[in-house]
Amino acid sequence: MCKYRDAQPWSGREDPEDGPQALRMHHLAGRANADIAILGFCCDAGVRRNQGQRGAASGPAAIRHALANLAASPDLDGFHDAGDILVTGEDPAPGQQMLAKHLARLLLDHKRVLVLGGGHETAFGTWSGLRLARPHDRIGIINIDAHLDLRSVGRAGPSSGTPFWQIRQADPDNFRYAVLGVAGEGNTAALFQRAREWDVQIVPDDQLQTEAQAGFAAIDQICAASDAIYLTIDLDALPGALAPGVSAPAARGIPLHVAEGLIDRVLASGKLIAADIVELCPPNDTTGLTARCAAYIARRLMNGWVADHSLR
Template identity: 45%
Template sequence: MSDAQNTESPASENPLSAWSGRTDGDAPEHLRWHQVVRVAEDAAHNDADRAGTALIGFASDEGVRRNHGRVGASAGPAALRGALSSLALLEGTGALVDAGDVAVRLGDDETPGDLEDGQAELGRHISGLLDEHRLVVVLGGGHETAYASYLGLAGSGRVGPNTRVGILNLDAHFDLREAPLPSSGTPFLQIARDEAAAGRTFSYAVVGVSEANNTRVLFDTARELGVRWMTDETCQTADVTNVRRFVRDFVQDVDVLYLTIDLDVLPASVAPGVSAPAGFGVPYEVIHACVSEATESGKLALADAVELNPGLDVDGRTAKAAARLIHTIVSRHRAG
């Protein structure tokens, strides 16, 4: 793995070592992900690779620690690769390349870890990958991953001075907290300020916000910033058509879309392996519908899945749920 202090190293030395699983044959109809994933440095040299998907991990717990959460998300990228490995490669998926992990040293209250350097490093890698591939998927890591993802998108050729950047967050939390240091609770406030500095409108929507888990000041901040949201109570199975419409309406107003999936939006029975399991949550089929709507819009450039804590998972349940969402994104993605 690379270290956030070493900004010259482009991710882990041997990312393919994490990919293994069942093999039924080498013909196209038998293929699984682990059979086709290649190292990013060996790809991106032909049109097929450029038309495919690049994966990169962010092995970070520092933002969760600063946000007083339960650490363990730094093991998320490896667990996600494991859960993805044996999934079937659907026709039309395109090339899959793995750029390895950017790792962040975990600190403590006296000596914080190198989160800011790690976010900057990951952002640089994402920018390069976005310029080489039609889609980039980031494997988190805590939700501090989101600020690095944004830095990568904003620094890529996909975004210009007049580009309308949309951020769709599937999450129980706004993550608009004001804090002395960046953390997993601050990324979207940081992004809002960066977008204002760039002269762009902050376009941010959240599906699944829990009124019980966001203070009034967070709702006030969201209103001041023009954030659109739906609460978890209005995102139940009976409301899936309304949720799809919410996502569709939001995406229509932007030019390029970044989708971020915080797994704590799901019910604790579906996603126990997160720092803050949901006491209510949004049903999996509703989250899957949001992912499908965003992916099929033709505007999705970047996605991440965050807050998987394998040490708290039960039978790999959370990792499998996340992997299926990633599989949907990659297999259904088409450039607009």
């Protein structure tokens, strides 16, 4: 079961004594004709089925809340909040279809869409929407994640652990997939074997401890071979000490500045059309730090989209 909910009004801190430059991100929300739109996917069904910890459905609200009071991006003059898809019940699939339709429609009026998840089942909806909007494009997928999320859809059905298996099933001849920040401890040999058979590019987390450089070859290769890029950022790629508010916190993880370096490299391709930030679990995020990481990433993506040449 799923339904659509219109965007709620944004609010946040006001500093009128500091003059007209004292803008925060909440001041930039609500520009209907902006190049960039954001859309929430409020869904617990994927993580629940994946035997993870519940709470991802409140992720979009927590990311918006953390984003609202960040300083306005210097290059951004506004963004459109396109509301939320609300998923209830056990099956994420109807919600994923609704997300795909909404995202494809948004791409008629906006140039870039950022989806706020939800568990990683969000990815099948985001990708399906980009596929609907760009039926003839070669789509490349770049995932910043501790996990491959390539498990097959068994009797339990689609979950937050199966999205990239589902994407390959949907379009087996055009599967271009790189995963950056993969934890050896978090993926079984069966999954690594599947990744090898499907030519998935993997950059392990231990190669991304100090700088993003080790991920650039994989990013550049996917970008060169694709017309449109879908970037998906699983917050459990970050160290658990920094991002405890996820279903599966990482003992090692990759530092935020390294993730930012990877994101900047993807943005520099000019081909990034759709992105999502997934797996925030607000009940585990007692200090709000994980939502803050998500908000930094959202702000960086939006600023990067307008700052470089992507929006020409």
